[in-house]
C-alpha cells in the first residue's frame with residue numbers, strides 16, 4: 081500500500097514509541113520568537129542546561145515590535161520581551177534576526193526566507209501558525225512553552241501521530257480568486273474544528289498551480305481549520321524557492337533527489353478526503369468572530385442559529401441578511417504571516433496604483449519581513465502605496481494582533497489580510513473582516529468591499 085507524504089515524513093523522524101501512543105520525534109528545525117521563549121530559556125537556566133542544537137534553532141522578534149520608530153518601544157512588557165530575547169539568544173549561542181536586523185520579520189516569513197524551511201524536515205515553533213512551513217513538504221506544528229524548553233534541551237518532541245485528511249483542490253481558479261479564498265472557503269464550509277486530530281494534506285491541481293508564497297498562505301491557516309499540521313507535496317517550485325538561499329543544502333541535486341521521493345503515492349490512504357472545486361469559488365470575507373463565519377462576496381450573512389452567532393452579530397454590529405458590501409469600513413490592514421509576502425504586496429500595489437484610498441479610511445501596509453520591505457522598496461511599491469494614501473511600515477506582526485502599538489480603534493471595521501478575527505484580536509472592540517490582499521486593496525480605494533472578480 082502506498083504512503084502519504086505525512087507517513088513518510090513521520091516515519092523518518094520517530095526515535096521511539098508506537099503509533100497510537102506518544103512517540104518521540106527528532107526536530108530538524110526549531111524556530112523561536114520573543115513571546116513563547118522567555119520561560120523556556122529560564123527553565124533551561126534553572127536546570128543548568130544548554131540548548132542542545134543551537135545550530136538548528138533560529139529566531140526573531142515579531143509580535144511586540146513597533147512598526148514606526150522601532151527603537152522607541154513605549155510598552156514596558158514589549159520592551160522587556162524584546163530585550164530578554166536578544167539577551168537569551170546571545171547567552172545560549174543561537175542565531176537570530178534580532179530587533180532592527182536585516183533579516184528581522186515575522187517568524188513564519190524569516191524561516192523560509194533564510195532557506196531553513198525545506199522538504200523533509202520536522203519543524204516546530206512556539207506559535208500556532210507553524211504549519212505555514214508545511215508548504216515546503218515538511219511536518220511543521222506549533223508547540224507550547226514547556227515543549228519549547230523540551231526541544232531546547234533535547235532537540236526532540238513527544239507527539240501522538242494524528243489521522244490523515246486530504247483536501248483536494250480541483251479545477252482552475254477564476255480571475256480575482258486567490259489562495260486566501262481557497263482556505264477561507266474551506267473553513268467557512270467545514271468549520272474551525274473540522275481538522276482537529278488530523279494532519280491535513282492540501283493537494284490537487286489547484287495547489288500545484290500555486291506559487292510557494294500562496295501555498296504558505298494556505299498552510300498558515302491550517303490551524304484555523306483545527307489542524308495543527310498542514311502540508312503539501314514538494315515540487316520544482318519548492319526546490320527553486322529554496323535554491324540559493326543562505327541555508328539551502330550545499331548539494332542541492334542530492335537534496336532534490338531525496339525530496340523527490342517525499343510525495344504522496346497515488347494509492348495513499350486517508351482517514352478523510354474533502355474536495356474543493358476552486359473554479360466555483362468566489363471572493364471570501366468573514367462577517368463574524370471566527371474564521372468560519374465567512375461568506376462569498378454576493379452571499380447574504382446567515383440567519384442566527386445559536387448563541388455564538390448572536391454574540392458575533394452583536395460584537396460586529398451586523399445583521400443576518402446583510403452583505404459584505406454593506407460593511408462600513410474604517411481601516412484596511414495589509415500584513416501578517418498569512419499575506420504580507422512580496423507577491424501579496426505586488427498584487428495590492430497593482431490594484432491601488434495611481435488611485436487614492438477612500439478619505440474615510442486609514443490603511444496600512446506592513447511588510448512581513450525586512451527582506452520583503454527592501455525588495456518592495458526596490459520595486460517602488462512603497463511609493464505606490466504612500467501616493468495612494470497608505471502608511472508604509474516597518475515589519476512585524478503589527479495589527480494582526482494587539483501586542484504592539486498597532487490597533488484598530490474600538491467599534492471600527494477593518495478589512496484585514498491576517499488569519500484571525502476573534503473578539504479583540506486587532507484591539508479592544510475592533511471588528512475584523514478577513515480577506516485576500518486583492519479584496520483588502522480594493523476595499524481601501526472604494527471605502528467598502530467590492531468584488532475582486534469584476535475588477536482585478
Ligand SMILES: CC(C)[C@H](C(=O)O)[C@@H](O)C(=O)O
Pocket residue numbers: 115116143206207208209222481
Ligand atoms: C503569540 C503567539 C503565541 C500566537 C500564536 O500561537 O499563534 C500568535 O502568533 C497568534 O497568531 O495568535
Ligand code: SF4
Pocket residue numbers: 142143186187188207209416417418476477478480481498499
Ligand atoms: S502575524 Fe499574526 S498570526 Fe502571524 S505569528 Fe504574528 S500574530 Fe501570529
